[in-house]
Amino acid sequence: MFESLSERLGGVFDRLTKQGALSEADVDTALREVRVALLEADVSLPVARDFVKAVKGKATGQSVTRSVTPGQQVVKIVHDELVRMLAGDGPADALKIDNPPAAVLMVGLQGSGKTTTTAKLAKRLKEKNGKRVLLASLDTNRPAAMEQLAILAGQIGVDSLPIVKGESAVQIAKRAKTQAAMGGYDVLFLDTAGRLHIDEVLMDEVQSVRDIAQPRETLLVVDGLTGQDAVNVATEFEAKVGITGVVLTRMDGDGRGGAALSMRAVTGKPIRFVGLGEKMDALETFEPERVAGRILGMGDIVALVEKARETFEAEQAERMAKRFAKGLFNMNDLRGQLEQMLKMGGMQGLMGMLPGMGKMAKAAEEAGFDDRMLRRQIALINSMTKKERANPDLLQASRKKRIAQGAGLEVQELNRLLKQHKQMADMMKKMGKGGMMKQAVKAMMGKSGMPDLKNMSPEQLEDAAKAMKSGMGGMGGMPGLGGGLPRGMSLPSGLSGLMKKK
Ligand SMILES: Nc1nc2c(ncn2[C@@H]2O[C@H](COP(=O)(O)OP(=O)(O)OP(=O)(O)O)[C@@H](O)[C@H]2O)c(=O)[nH]1
Numbered sequence: 365m366f367e368s369l370s371e372r373l374g375g376v377f378d379r380l381t382k383q384g385a386l387s388e389a390d391v392d393t394a395l396r397e398v399r400v401a402l403l404e405a406d407v408s409l410p411v412a413r414d415f416v417k418a419v420k421g422k423a424t425g426q427s428v429t430r431s432v433t434p435g436q437q438v439v440k441i442v443h444d445e446l447v448r449m450l451a452g453d454g455p456a457d458a459l460k461i462d463n464p465p466a467a468v469l470m471v472g473l474q475g476s477g478k479t480t481t482t483a484k485l486a487k488r489l490k491e492k493n494g495k496r497v498l499l500a501s502l503d504t505n506r507p508a509a510m511e512q513l514a515i516l517a518g519q520i521g522v523d524s525l526p527i528v529k530g531e532s533a534v535q536i537a538k539r540a541k542t543q544a545a546m547g548g549y550d551v552l553f554l555d556t557a558g559r560l561h562i563d564e565v566l567m568d569e570v571q572s573v574r575d576i577a578q579p580r581e582t583l584l585v586v587d588g589l590t591g592q593d594a595v596n597v598a599t600e601f602e603a604k605v606g607i608t609g610v611v612l613t614r615m616d617g618d619g620r621g622g623a624a625l626s627m628r629a630v631t632g633k634p635i636r637f638v639g640l641g642e643k644m645d646a647l648e649t650f651e652p653e654r655v656a657g658r659i660l661g662m663g664d665i666v667a668l669v670e671k672a673r674e675t676f677e678a679e680q681a682e683r684m685a686k687r688f689a690k691g692l693f694n695m696n697d698l699r700g701q702l703e704q705m706l707k708m709g710g711m712q713g714l715m716g717m718l719p720g721m722g723k724m725a726k727a728a729e730e731a732g733f734d735d736r737m738l739r740r741q742i743a744l745i746n747s748m749t750k751k752e753r754a755n756p757d758l759l760q761a762s763r764k765k766r767i768a769q770g771a772g773l774e775v776q777e778l779n780r781l782l783k784q785h786k787q788m789a790d791m792m793k794k795m796g797k798g799g800m801m802k803q804a805v806k807a808m809m810g811k812s813g814m815p816d817l818k819n820m821s822p823e824q825l826e827d828a829a830k831a832m833k834s835g836m837g838g839m840g841g842m843p844g845l846g847g848g849l850p851r852g853m854s855l856p857s858g859l860s861g862l863m864k865k866k
Pocket of ligand 1: 477478616
């Protein structure tokens with residue numbers, strides 16, 4: 365049932381393949397399916413809800429790529445958002461173990477795989493990082509647990525703290541610290557006692573151990589098959605002890621891994637490793653792509669969509685370049701440009717790529733030039749008929765009213781867009797005639813169909829600026845910036861010809 369999410373979405377979207385973009389209603393229908401899929405994968409309800417909301421904004425208005433179905437495209441958007449949410453800030457396997465001896469506190473419920481994971485991590489640090497590791501079990505409730513750790517230590521060839529009967533967890537932690545310092549160990553793993561549920565006495569014990577050990581890392585070990593419950597466990601441990609990361613075990617089983625998303629969303633703490641079996645080698649760095657794929661139960665849709673999109677973009681860029689060279693520029697062209705801008709990270713992203721324009725990006729944001737504005741402009745163009753898009757001169761008052769209403773916006777905003785389009789179209793015409801545009805297009809167009817400013821040399825920038833100088837008088841020529849440059853902003857000289865104020 366779960367494997368067929370992409371099929372289910374395919375069904376939802378079949379009737380829509382002829383349309384150019386994903387409408388809000390269609391995205392809504394698809395996202396209902398996505399939500400069910402997330403819940404089936406054990407993602408908690410509030411997290412699934414928030415997630416769907418985030419995806420909705422990204423999917424609505426996206427143009428549909430040829431050679432894949434819209435359903436597949438939505439799956440790709442969902443997948444990318446899952447990866448974004450699952451990923452931590454830095455490399456998952458980068459444990460803070462400088463400044464020896466660095467203590468790593470292992471916490472979690474009984475049977476979650478804590479002891480096994482401790483030994484797996486120790487082996488990894490020893491073999492991959494050449495660290496000297498000491499293991500200590502603090503499980504005073506179950507002598508067998510202490511022995512289990514000692515046996516595993518022997519198997520992987522690292523030292524374990526000698527077992528002394530009758531000591532408290534805090535006493536063992538103190539002894540382990542001293543031994544680690546005196547013995548010249550790099551890393552000290554403290555394997556705390558497991559518990560069946562969250563229980564006050566044991567939590568207090570972990571807190572005292574934490575205060576003594578001052579761990580550099582506190583890793584929560586969670587059974588990946590437990591689903592919903594994992595979220596409560598993670599929330600409690602984060603609140604009472606404070607964790608720095610999560611290890612998900614039993615990911616070799618057939619759990620969907622939805623717990624990973626919930627825990628990441630609820631605690632904000634990254635998943636660092638996954639356990640994939642009972643053997644000492646069965647531990648891998650957490651890879652968001654894998655878990656995202658698993659949650660969605662999909663195969664290689666992501667690669668397929670990516671490939672289709674690349675081909676499509678290259679074709680589109682070429683078609684656009686040809687049109688521009690002829691001096692043609694209608695509403696479809698403008699929409700293409702606006703969509704490219706959004707894809708390249710919107711106004712901020714685009715400006716961020718231009719040297720020295722970081723400040724300008726901020727000012728533009730303050731002046732209200734943002735992604736929302738690009739999306740509104742795209743919505744306006746989408747609200748036009750095919751004929752109107754091809755020939756915006758058709759737009760008299762009643763048509764304008766209909767279009768604005770269709771996009772849920774004011775006519776004023778449509779007028780601004782039309783003015784902007786006219787400026788750009790005039791410029792294209794002028795440049796098309798003189799053959800200037802050909803040069804400019806050649807000099808500037810990247811594969812994406814947008815100016816590839818980031819990869820241009822200063823000379824190329826200067827050439828492109830010269831070629832376009834006569835036609836493009838100001839930022840009115842840049843989509844989304846019809847009002848010109850926000851006051852008080854200046855441009856680097858190489859670009860001044862491109863974007864000079866009128
Ligand atoms: N299939 C599979 N089994 C695992 C994995 N990690 C641990 N186990 C098994 O799960 C069982 C429990 O693991 P332990 O490491 O003893 O669990 P624990 O959390 O230390 O339990 P306590 O010491 O009782 O608190 C053992 O049989 C392990 O071999 C995993 O990633 N995959």
